[in-house]
Amino acid sequence: MAVSGLIMLGYLLVHMYGNLKFFQGREKFDHYLHETLPHILYPYLPEGGFLWILRVVLTVAVVVHAYAAITLWRRNKAAAGYVGGSRYQTKQNKTGYQRSYSSFTMRWGGIILALFIIGHVAQMMPNWLSPGGASDSKYDRVVNGFEIWWVVLLYTIGLVAVGLHLAHGFWSALTTLGQNHSSTRRGSRWTAISIGLATVITVGFISVPIAVFFFGAGS
Amino acid sequence: MTTTTSPNVSEQFHAIGPDIADTKAPAGPIEKRWDDRKFNAKLVNPANRRKLSVIVVGTGLAGGAAAATLGEAGYQVKSFCYQDSPRRAHSIAAQGGINAAKNYRNDGDSIYRLFDDTVKGGDFRARESNVYRLAQVSVNIIDQCVAQGVPFAREYGGLLDNRSFGGVQVSRTFYARGQTGQQLLIGAYQALERQIGAGTVEMNTRHEMLELIMVDNRARGIVVRDMVTGEIETHTADAVVLATGGYGNVFFLSTNAMGSNTTATWRAHKKGAYFANPCYTQIHPTCIPVSGDYQSKLTLMSESLRNDGRIWVPKKAGDERAAADIPEDERDYYLERIYPAFGNLVPRDIASRAAKYQCDDGKGVGPGGLGVYLDFAEAIERLGLPAVKAKYGNLFDMYAQITGENPYETPMRIYPAVHYTMGGLWVDYDLQSNLTGLFVAGEANFSEHGANRLGASALMQGLADGYFVLPNTLANYLADGPYEKIDDSHEAVVEARRAVEERIATFLSINGTRTVDSFHKELGHIMWEYCGMERTEEGLIKAIGLIRDLKQAFWSDVKVTGVNEELNQTLERAGRVADFIELGELMCIDALNRRESCGGHFRAESQTEDGEALRHDDEFAYVSAWEFGEERPTLHKEPLEYEYVEMKSRSYK
Amino acid sequence: MNITVRVWRQKNAESKGKMVTYGVENVSEDMSFLEMLDVLNEQLTLTDDDPIAFDHDCREGICGACGVVINGQAHGPQVTTTCQLHMRSFEDGAVIDIEPWRAGAFPVIKDLVVDRGAFDRIIQAGGFISAPTGSAVEANNIPVPKDNADHAFESAACIGCGACVAACPNGSGMLFTAAKITHLGLLPQGQPERDSRVVGMVEQHDHEGFGGCTNIGECTAACPKGIPLDTISRLNRDLLGALAKGKA
Missing domain, CATH: 1.10.1060.10 (Alpha-helical ferredoxin)
Structure with missing residues (x-):
């Protein structure tokens, strides 16, 4: 779970770097997508080879992550000893001692993310699902899509889910890999770093649709 | 000096039998006796050990260590405890530390000095041979515990730290913060769990021993109740070890765990095992007082508090003012006044008794007038708040947690409480009782502490018995085994089981009007009043009558709800309280017989002209071993002789 | 103070349990939480009801025997063992929910007692x-x-x-x-x-x-x-x- 999660996080950071090139204008953005990326490690790898390796690795990571999540979910539900629909009958203190909100969102947030990723990948297929109109320029397709309010809304929901997932997930992955040296969760610097990282990623990604929808970037 | 010449009035309550002796202790130089005993003991071939079985009841320091060691040696061990895990035995609550004659401090300590201190501390009522062995073995205990991973306190150089404890002048106490008992028990528990995992020890948790099975005058098994299902089970073996702790709960309120009880030892006593020195109990002066009649137990605070705290009561009886409103000249710092040389640091028994006198005079403070102030105002002024916090912070926090008062602002209230019982089943040098095949270890036996136990000695004795003494002496007994196999249809087994079942059926059928706890509390009041810190002939005779009445009331009016075939905590308590009542009577008879002030026990008829404790070595230098009788008990005396330590009176003035 | 407790009652491992409500009167704030249960159990015994089973032993916070979930929190509102929790942590008239440790690996034996x-x-x-x-x-x-x-x-x-x-x-x-x-x-x-x-x-x-x-x-x-x-x-x-x- 931790390792697959960290792989995806690494990808997200690079992905965000690419997205932010949007602000450099159509030419640089399209060049990056159409020319730079397919030629990574070229000619040691064939054109687009690196992207295919990346796709395979990410697919494996997603599958492993989902499989581990489902297994853990089922195991933990049994381990928590539910009586009927709830564990404790009391209505008091349902939110625990010090739980972060993000820790509550890991499972449903994960499902939202899975749906988001499916939609997002479909949208990336060459002119297959193109809200707002198809184009050979990815830059144009970004602009076309983000001029529609519900696309922006869905994208934002997806990215907030990413942020919440990371705020707990990054800390959790590092702890699982033995890197926490603090006596409490809240006291750990990794908790602060996780929240910071999650915020950077969410803001970084959302900045593009905001710029397009509210400030008319690219049109 | 008063003398006791009149015939002992206790004889109306008991018979006197022939003297007994410990026949197992070797003679010769004291430092060679344990080696001689081990050398002359019979051995068991490792291949034969798995054919021999041992039952160990109790999983505290003595029982846990014994079961682990015996299992490891290759015997088939069955271990029993009433708790849900062997790790919860009450040894866990010991705070202070464990003594060992390592002399790491180069301060003149030695095995001989630890021996000497312990014999004197016990006020010359323990056996020299046993105490010497304890001091010898103490050294090995520390090695063993460190090897198991017990995290003792260490110095910056990485070596073990020591402190001085209980008024001795050498630093020989090893400790793990205030949780030494816990850490030592967890060490023994882990060793035990290792053997359980290896299959050499069969662990039975939530099982309470209710009867001893004797076959052909040998202890061969026990009857237990499975506390979850109520099933009555019988278990047989070649030997039985009882390591079931002390009986302080006879006082209802004590620092013992709620479940600590005498049932195992009392059942054995009723089957013929002698009960030795039952009246020897230790009362600790610095406990948190009772806050109301719902109180279920008392909590000990370290005696170190008396190093800086000043003890006082209002001069006027019945003074209801808050401590802060009582001006300095209306306070009586009674220990400093009566004992100017020692002041607040007088020995435990003196401090306890003095507090009782103040409360008896109506000067006690807090709920029910059962408490005296322990005031740190002067210490805070002298040392500064941070220094007091650093030294006593954890104790102050504990006090605040329990009482809800802030001890930095208002003085603490303290009162004495029953803490440890030196009495127990009589055993010889091999820790074998007078019943062949029945061995008794730890607080459950009458032990090496004589009439008074020194601080940090209980842990030492429990582990000495469990790790080092029993495995050797028990082997000597088992070498003659295996004994004839006993199955469940054996007459003795059937009879023991039937007795247990009938007793349980009786409890459930009485259906009276009073709860078990109400009887227990009443017994506690009687014991505390008449067989506590100060005893008088008149009081003890009265107590015996009261206890007899209580026993009758119990068996006709107790209310035990539910059935046997379930987890029934009321039924469990009923059995324990029934035995406590009988033990209480024997304690009073023993106290009545012992017409001397000795160790922690002040007998009002035996005091010096200035009111201090007066021991009578000419008349009472013996172990009182009581044999059970349906009509009345019989006293057997085991005379004590001192070849190495000269008998002297304690002096603290 | 007077309080109301809602306690998980379950006869044995096989039977189904439920929350049962009891009133406890004249509770002193100096009582420990377990002493409050002792008082309730004395009441229950005298009215021929089955006392509530709960694990406890040393009552000084070191043996680890006690432990119930109080108002959804393990050992209750203070970070301490249940035996060291005192009634002064609750208000007069409080309704206190008491449940056993819940875990698949800790099956309930009876009431608040788990294995x-x-x-x-x-x-x-x-x-x-x-x-x-x-x-x-x-x-x-x-x-x-x-x-x-x-x-x-x-x-x-x-x-x-x-x-x-x-x-x-x-x-x-x-x-x-x-x-x-x-x-x-x-x-x-x-x-x-x-x-x-x-x-x-x-x-x-x-x-x-x-x-x-x-x-x-x-x-x-x-x-x-x-x-x-x-x-x-x-x-x-x-x-x-x-x-x-x-x-x-």
Whole structure:
């Protein structure tokens, strides 16, 4: 779970770097997508080879992550000893001692993310699902899509889910890999770093649709 | 000096039998006796050990260590405890530390000095041979515990730290913060769990021993109740070890765990095992007082508090003012006044008794007038708040947690409480009782502490018995085994089981009007009043009558709800309280017989002209071993002789 | 003060339980929580009702026997054991919900009593140092840096009460397991068995049906002895180390 999660996080950071090139204008953005990326490690790898390796690795990571999540979910539900629909009958203190909100969102947030990723990948297929109109320029397709309010809304929901997932997930992955040296969760610097990282990623990604929808970037 | 010449009035309550002796202790130089005993003991071939079985009841320091060691040696061990895990035995609550004659401090300590201190501390009522062995073995205990991973306190150089404890002048106490008992028990528990995992020890948790099975005058098994299902089970073996702790709960309120009880030892006593020195109990002066009649137990605070705290009561009886409103000249710092040389640091028994006198005079403070102030105002002024916090912070926090008062602002209230019982089943040098095949270890036996136990000695004795003494002496007994196999249809087994079942059926059928706890509390009041810190002939005779009445009331009016075939905590308590009542009577008879002030026990008829404790070595230098009788008990005396330590009176003035 | 308690009543392991409401009058704020239950039980006994079964023993916060979930919190609103919780932590007229530890690995035996035998079996799977009696070397032959000894002690302070499991949303026993791994792993005497210990104990932990740790941190927050959360990271490091050496 931790390792697959960290792989995806690494990808997200690079992905965000690419997205932010949007602000450099159509030419640089399209060049990056159409020319730079397919030629990574070229000619040691064939054109687009690196992207295919990346796709395979990410697919494996997603599958492993989902499989581990489902297994853990089922195991933990049994381990928590539910009586009927709830564990404790009391209505008091349902939110625990010090739980972060993000820790509550890991499972449903994960499902939202899975749906988001499916939609997002479909949208990336060459002119297959193109809200707002198809184009050979990815830059144009970004602009076309983000001029529609519900696309922006869905994208934002997806990215907030990413942020919440990371705020707990990054800390959790590092702890699982033995890197926490603090006596409490809240006291750990990794908790602060996780929240910071999650915020950077969410803001970084959302900045593009905001710029397009509210400030008319690219049109 | 008063003398006791009149015939002992206790004889109306008991018979006197022939003297007994410990026949197992070797003679010769004291430092060679344990080696001689081990050398002359019979051995068991490792291949034969798995054919021999041992039952160990109790999983505290003595029982846990014994079961682990015996299992490891290759015997088939069955271990029993009433708790849900062997790790919860009450040894866990010991705070202070464990003594060992390592002399790491180069301060003149030695095995001989630890021996000497312990014999004197016990006020010359323990056996020299046993105490010497304890001091010898103490050294090995520390090695063993460190090897198991017990995290003792260490110095910056990485070596073990020591402190001085209980008024001795050498630093020989090893400790793990205030949780030494816990850490030592967890060490023994882990060793035990290792053997359980290896299959050499069969662990039975939530099982309470209710009867001893004797076959052909040998202890061969026990009857237990499975506390979850109520099933009555019988278990047989070649030997039985009882390591079931002390009986302080006879006082209802004590620092013992709620479940600590005498049932195992009392059942054995009723089957013929002698009960030795039952009246020897230790009362600790610095406990948190009772806050109301719902109180279920008392909590000990370290005696170190008396190093800086000043003890006082209002001069006027019945003074209801808050401590802060009582001006300095209306306070009586009674220990400093009566004992100017020692002041607040007088020995435990003196401090306890003095507090009782103040409360008896109506000067006690807090709920029910059962408490005296322990005031740190002067210490805070002298040392500064941070220094007091650093030294006593954890104790102050504990006090605040329990009482809800802030001890930095208002003085603490303290009162004495029953803490440890030196009495127990009589055993010889091999820790074998007078019943062949029945061995008794730890607080459950009458032990090496004589009439008074020194601080940090209980842990030492429990582990000495469990790790080092029993495995050797028990082997000597088992070498003659295996004994004839006993199955469940054996007459003795059937009879023991039937007795247990009938007793349980009786409890459930009485259906009276009073709860078990109400009887227990009443017994506690009687014991505390008449067989506590100060005893008088008149009081003890009265107590015996009261206890007899209580026993009758119990068996006709107790209310035990539910059935046997379930987890029934009321039924469990009923059995324990029934035995406590009988033990209480024997304690009073023993106290009545012992017409001397000795160790922690002040007998009002035996005091010096200035009111201090007066021991009578000419008349009472013996172990009182009581044999059970349906009509009345019989006293057997085991005379004590001192070849190495000269008998002297304690002096603290 | 007068209070109302709602208590989980369950006759035995097989039967279904439910919350039952009782009133308790004249509660003193100086009572411990368990003494309040004692008072209630005396009432129940005298009215021929079945007293509430609950585990408890030392009542000074060290044996680890007691422990119930009070208003959804393991050991209640103060970070201490149930026996050290006092009624002054509640208001007059309060309604207090009392439930047993809930975990798949801790089946209810009766009312508030659960079976925590799984903890003992985890210890059996490696939570010890094999030191046969009599084989020990002189205690001061192996110095232990004070820092390590102090940290080992901090983890060894675990009382095995099970609050960590009750508080963990996943019913995981990781903090308990990690405390022992840390205690023994920090001492030189614990090194020879360090790899086999972590592998054995974690295997047993999972086998007992405890959940997996998702690093939420509720265990540490509920722990009456303050076992630190980094013990779990230490366990993970030891486990990864052992797996890397092919010890599983």
